[in-house]
Each structure stands twice: as C-alpha cells, then as structure tokens.
Amino acid sequence: MAFTLPDLPYAIDALAPYMSQETLEFHHGKHHQTYITNLNNMMKGNEFENAALEDIVRKTYNVADKAGIFNNSSQHWNHILFWECMKKNGGGAMPGELEKRIKDSFGSVDDFKAQFAAKGAGQFGSGWVWLVSTANGKLEVTSTPNGVNPLCFAGQKALLGCDVWEHSYYIDYRNRRPDYLKAFLDNMVNWEFVARQL
Ligand SMILES: [Fe+2]
Numbered sequence: 001m002a003f004t005l006p007d008l009p010y011a012i013d014a015l016a017p018y019m020s021q022e023t024l025e026f027h028h029g030k031h032h033q034t035y036i037t038n039l040n041n042m043m044k045g046n047e048f049e050n051a052a053l054e055d056i057v058r059k060t061y062n063v064a065d066k067a068g069i070f071n072n073s074s075q076h077w078n079h080i081l082f083w084e085c086m087k088k089n090g091g092g093a094m095p096g097e098l099e100k101r102i103k104d105s106f107g108s109v110d111d112f113k114a115q116f117a118a119k120g121a122g123q124f125g126s127g128w129v130w131l132v133s134t135a136n137g138k139l140e141v142t143s144t145p146n147g148v149n150p151l152c153f154a155g156q157k158a159l160l161g162c163d164v165w166e167h168s169y170y171i172d173y174r175n176r177r178p179d180y181l182k183a184f185l186d187n188m189v190n191w192e193f194v195a196r197q198l
Contacts, residue, residue, distance in 0.1 A: 001050055002040045005033050006080055014088040018183040023171045031167050032079040039072040053077050054151055061152040074147035078128060081161050087190035094191035098198060105139040112141070117181040119143045120164050129181075131160040133198065159197040160189065 008014075008028055013021040039056075043049050048056050048069060057077055060070035094102070099109060106112035112131075120129035123143040130142045135155030142150070143164075150156035162168075162184050169180035 003036050003053065003076060005029075005036055006083070008083050010086075010088050015086060015090075015188055018172075018187045019086070020172050023168070026171070027163075027167055028079075028083065032076070035072045035075040035079065039069065039076055042069040042072060057149070057151045061148070071147045074149050074151070077151065078147060078149050078161060078163065081158060082163050084193050085160050085162070085190055086184075086188040087193070090188040090190050091186040092191070095195040098191060098195035101139055101198065106141075112139075113185050115141045116160075116162075116185060117178060120162055120181045121178045123164050126165040129162050129164055130158055131194070132156045132158055157197065160194045 005028070008024065012024050012028075015024065043051070043056070048059075051059075053073060053076060056069065056073040060066035060073065063070065093099075094109070102109055102112045106115060116129060116131065119141050120143065123129060123145070125145065127143055127145045128149060130144065130150055132140055132142055132150045133156070134140055139159070142156075144150075144152075149161070150158040162181065164177060164181070169177060173180040173183075
C-alpha cells in the first residue's frame with residue numbers, strides 16, 4: 001500500500017517566525033514528499049510492498065543492499081514525528097508528568113534543554129537529535145546521522161525528534177543551527193504531544 005504525505009497538524013504559516021511558511025513549503029511539500037515518492041517506488045513488487053512503515057525501517061537498517069529503502073522509509077517516519085512535535089505558540093511549560101521524568105533523568109528542564117541543544121549542534125552533518133525513553137525507564141538525549149532513528153535501537157522509544165538537516169533551518173537561520181535549536185525548544189515544541197509519547 002502506497003504511503004501518502006500527511007497534512008501538517010497546523011496551518012503552513014503557524015510556526016512563523018520561528019519556522020517560516022517558505023521553509024515548511026519546501027520541507028514538508030518537497031523534501032518529505034520526495035522521501036515518500038522514492039519509498040513507494042522502492043517497495044513496489046517486493047517483500048516490503050504491504051509492510052508497515054516501522055517494520056520496513058527496522059528490517060532494512062544496516063542492510064547493505066537496502067540502504068535506499070532504509071533512508072527513505074526512516075526519513076518518512078522521522079518527518080511524521082517531527083511535524084507532530086511542533087505547534088503554534090509551542091515551547092513554554094510542559095505537563096507535570098513529563099517535567100518530573102525530565103528532572104529525574106537530567107536534573108532540571110534547563111539541563112535537559114542544554115543537552116538537547118548541544119547534541120543537535122554537535123551532530124556532524126545531516127541528522128537528528130532525540131529525546132528517547134530507554135529500557136531502564138530513563139530518558140536520554142541521543143543524536144543520529146542521516147535517517148537513522150530510535151526504531152533502530154532495541155529498547156528506545158522516541159518522545160521528541162528535531163531535524164538538524166540543513167533543509168530544516170537554512171532558509172530561516174542560514175548556518176546558525178544553535179539558534180534554530182533554541183527556537184525549536186523555546187517556541188515550537190508541542191510538549192503535550194511529547195508527554196503523550198511517554
Ligand atoms: Fe527534514
């Protein structure tokens with residue numbers, strides 16, 4: 001079954017000025033759509049034709065001759081999560097249960113944000129920065145290259161993901177990835193959505 005581009009869960013200009021309409025037109029309408037088009041072409045007529053997206057990602061991770069289908073399926077999954085992780089007038093206070101879990105794991109919300117921003121800024125080249133829950137119940141900040149995501153690592157569940165590919169911030173922030181990460185955390189994150197992933 002072919003995958004389709006999900007609608008953004010907000011208006012195309014809802015995240016401005018932190019993420020402009022122009023960025024979303026390219027990022028959602030062009031980049032995300034291209035991953036879906038490529039994925040649909042690559043799964044035609046083979047074992048993945050009717051597979052669930054998560055299964056395609058897990059079964060193709062680190063398989064040498066499946067790199068193309070891995071990259072496009074993982075990026076489709078990553079962007080679905082990414083759009084949901086943001087909202088108009090995001091940032092601000094987080095639900096109590098999430099705040100407690102973050103304080104238990106990182107000491108304070110500010111320490112968590114500092115770690116998330118540093119991991120995102122430090123990811124060399126294209127990739128993602130994540131807040132994940134792990135098998136022992138702790139929350140951790142991780143980063144991954146290119147399309148790799150927490151589905152690839154046993155016991156990890158993604159709670160929050162931020163795209164640090166240049167296509168995510170170059171129109172609005174040019175090379176200032178740290179400014180984009182700060183705006184993401186302080187002005188765009190949908191903490192209610194993150195809390196629901198717990
Ligand atoms: Fe992206």
